[in-house]
Amino acid sequence: MKSKATILGIDVGGTTIKFGVVKNNKIIFEYMLPTLAYENPGKVLSQLNIGVKKIFEVYKKSDFIGIGIGFPGKVDIETGIVTSAPNFRNWKKIQVRKSLESYKLPIFIDNDANCAALGELYFGSGNNLENFIMVTLGTGVGGGIIINKKLFRGESGGAGEIGHITIDYSGPKCKCGKHGCVEAYAGNNYIKQRTIQKLNEYPDSLILKLVDHNLEAIEPKIINEAAKKGDELAIKILKETGYYIGIGLANIANTLDIKTFIIGGGTSGAGKTLLDAIKQSIKNHGIHDIVRDVRVIQARLKNKSGIFGAASLVLSSQLYQK
Ligand SMILES: [Zn+2]
Incomplete structure (x- = not known):
């Protein structure tokens, strides 16, 4: 599945958050920040915002069709709320999508296992x-x-x-x-x-x-x-x-x-x-x-599976299928 669109894929892990700009089936830019999951949910959201801001300082926001976020927890994909995240301190029903709404881009969020499957479908061994x-x-x-x-x-x-x-x-x-x-x-x-x-x-x-x-x-x-x-x-x-x-x-x-x-x-x-x-x-x-x-x-995606998986959320959404 070839895609010329530019997508921001965010792989939230227990220790680091990886931000990747995906274009032409490649990660053309990568940026990493500590997750600070051991502090509090507010800190994690703040790290997300710092990373996204950084990406849009390097790349024009208007080139992006959307942001995909893979999260290691239980996600309500309709509301963009992460209801639970076992390795994150004091985490309870946190509005992750809302915290990035000011960027005015479509944002999709799902758990990391689902992202890994979609990543292999769009960019990896499951492509055909x-x-x-x-x-x-x-x-x-x-x-x-x-x-x-x-x-x-x-x-x-x-x-x-x-x-x-x-x-x-x-x-x-x-x-x-x-x-x-x-x-x-x-x-x-x-x-x-x-x-x-x-x-x-x-x-x-x-x-x-x-x-x-x-x-x-x-x-x-x-x-x-x-x-x-x-x-x-x-x-x-x-x-x-x-x-x-x-x-x-x-x-x-x-x-x-x-x-x-x-x-x-x-x-x-x-x-x-x-x-x-x-x-x-x-x-x-x-x-x-x-x-x-x-x-x-x-x-096939190995340690890139998180970013590609998150980016796949945008490709698999209604937005892109239309
Ligand atoms: Zn079990």
């Missing part, structure tokens, strides 16, 4: 696909559902909570309070804990050397690096993680008959080892006729 499921592996496991080239939001905007599909109702407790969610196996901290538990059996693992025996420093990047160098434990952990994710995704495949799964986020950097394990597990757990030609591919 009618239907796909986006899975983002990070601290949490996020998801987005694209059907007929549109994001499926569900009846109350909550669709795509792939991380909280139960794969074992008596499994480990997830931070959502339920048991055996995909996230309780594939979220960063859970992967780290499983790795630490297994290190006793693999005292020579390269993982230990890479973190200089500081177990707290174990993270997906380290495990991916060790696996690429052939470390037995790292490969085992990735295969296991893929196995668990695949059970969850097989349920989605069975329900929706969607054949393509795009995997993004830090752990997806493991590449083939993880993707093949996910694919095999979907095949083992799904209905044969539905899953035999399933495709599991890597997200």
